[in-house]
Amino acid sequence: MKIFDPHIHMTSRTTDDYARMAAAGIDTIVEPAFWLGQPRTHVGSFEDYFLSLLGWERFRASQFGIRHFCTLALNPKEANDPAVAEGVLALLPKYLEKDGVVAVGEIGFDDQTPVEEMILCRQLELARAHALPVLIHTPHRDKVRGTERTLAILREQAFPEEMALIDHNTEETLPLVLATGCWAGHSIYPDTKMDEARMAALVKRYGPQRILVNSAADWGVSDPLKVPKTVEVMRASGISIDAIERIVWHNPVAFFAQSGRLGLESTPIDQRALHEGNSVLRGQSPVVAVAADASAS
Numbered sequence: 001m002k003i004f005d006p007h008i009h010m011t012s013r014t015t016d017d018y019a020r021m022a023a024a025g026i027d028t029i030v031e032p033a034f035w036l037g038q039p040r041t042h043v044g045s046f047e048d049y050f051l052s053l054l055g056w057e058r059f060r061a062s063q064f065g066i067r068h069f070c071t072l073a074l075n076p077k078e079a080n081d082p083a084v085a086e087g088v089l090a091l092l093p094k095y096l097e098k099d100g101v102v103a104v105g106e107i108g109f110d111d112q113t114p115v116e117e118m119i120l121c122r123q124l125e126l127a128r129a130h131a132l133p134v135l136i137h138t139p140h141r142d143k144v145r146g147t148e149r150t151l152a153i154l155r156e157q158a159f160p161e162e163m164a165l166i167d168h169n170t171e172e173t174l175p176l177v178l179a180t181g182c183w184a185g186h187s188i189y190p191d192t193k194m195d196e197a198r199m200a201a202l203v204k205r206y207g208p209q210r211i212l213v214n215s216a217a218d219w220g221v222s223d224p225l226k227v228p229k230t231v232e233v234m235r236a237s238g239i240s241i242d243a244i245e246r247i248v249w250h251n252p253v254a255f256f257a258q259s260g261r262l263g264l265e266s267t268p269i270d271q272r273a274l275h276e277g278n279s280v281l282r283g284q285s286p287v288v289a290v291a292a293d294a295s296a297s
């Protein structure tokens with residue numbers, strides 16, 4: 001089965017992860033710009049990060065037969081830092097024009113401060129101006145209130161709900177999101193938040209419509225194979241293959257295709273290729289010309 005992980009931070013992961021993901025059927029990924037675990041002190045650090053998501057990381061993924069797209073934004077946590085926030089917002093219009101950017105994100109609430117709300121609204125405006133969908137993070141603390149406020153802002157701003165993906169849902173927030181026209185993402189983590197069995201139970205209760213599943217793997221305790229692992233648990237729990245394929249392929253494709261930039265043509269692996277003169281290899285023999293979707297069934 002061809003799998004799409006619509007939220008994974010590969011900058012923090014290794015080439016072993018890429019190889020295991022490709023072997024597990026992961027064909028396409030979206031990497032949202034986010035917080036790096038330590039506050040950045042210069043706007044230029046964000047610019048180089050955006051460039052690496054558009055350049056080096058996309059190249060690294062291609063070397064393992066995985067199509068890589070990204071979403072760019074000022075993340076909710078650093079929205080609170082006046083030393084960088086305005087400068088990053090000023091950078092975004094130039095970068096949102098780039099091929100490979102399929103949404104504005106991740107935006108949303110972290111601590112649910114007035115500044116976060118103002119910056120969320122300004123980034124919704126940027127998305128509208130660039131005709132892009134938005135990937136919206138929901139907060140870990142006080143998630144229900146943060147989700148309710150997020151949905152209210154989308155309504156107040158008359159932002160088209162079908163262009164919004166609300167992420168990191170739980171049993172408490174999913175019904176709120178499904179009551180709107182927004183799409184609902186779920187991050188499957190090793191110990192906290194949502195796990196594979198709870199996800200399968202949600203799909204049995206609500207069906208596959210507008211439901212997405214991701215690993216949200218990053219620099220913390222996380223697992224880049226959580227989407228294929230959730231496929232297995234959903235299959236074992238009796239959910240139909242059609243419903244599973246809708247969740248792990250057709251739904252993310254339909255959502256991000258709204259950007260007009262989700263090119264899914266097959267590109268063969270060529271590990272002889274270089275990015276600005278650099279290779280992912282360390283003297284190994286390059287793998288060449290394996291179709292990008294060779295693992296699909």
Ligand SMILES: [Zn+2]
Pocket residue numbers: 007009032034106216
């Ligand atoms: Zn994330």
